[in-house]
Amino acid sequence: MSGDILLCDLDAFFAAVEQFDHPEYRGKPVIVGGRPGERGEVATCSYEARKYGVHSAMPMAQAVTLLKKEMEVGFYEKDRDDRRIWP
Numbered sequence: 001m002s003g004d005i006l007l008c009d010l011d012a013f014f015a016a017v018e019q020f021d022h023p024e025y026r027g028k029p030v031i032v033g034g035r036p037g038e039r040g041e042v043a044t045c046s047y048e049a050r051k052y053g054v055h056s057a058m059p060m061a062q063a064v065t066l067l068k069k070e071m072e073v074g075f076y077e078k079d080r081d082d083r084r085i086w087p
Contacts, residue, residue, distance in 0.1 A: 011056065018032065039059070
């Protein structure tokens with residue numbers, strides 16, 4: 001038995017996937033996580049969002065507040081191929 005350990009740091013991975021799926025998001029702050037009005041939490045964020053002070057495990061409402069000062073904030077819910085805009 002070997003003592004080797006493989007560590008895969010997937011921080012910002014899901015934000016990068018969204019930027020890949022949506023070229024218009026590239027170079028812009030992206031946050032992935034729960035709904036801000038329902039005690040949601042930031043699962044991950046892009047490196048562009050980190051410049052505004054957003055980080056993983058931050059309450060989503062706080063993250064949205066940080067970004068609202070700088071840009072328009074929109075939300076959508078991704079359920080496989082079905083995408084709906086949150087109210």
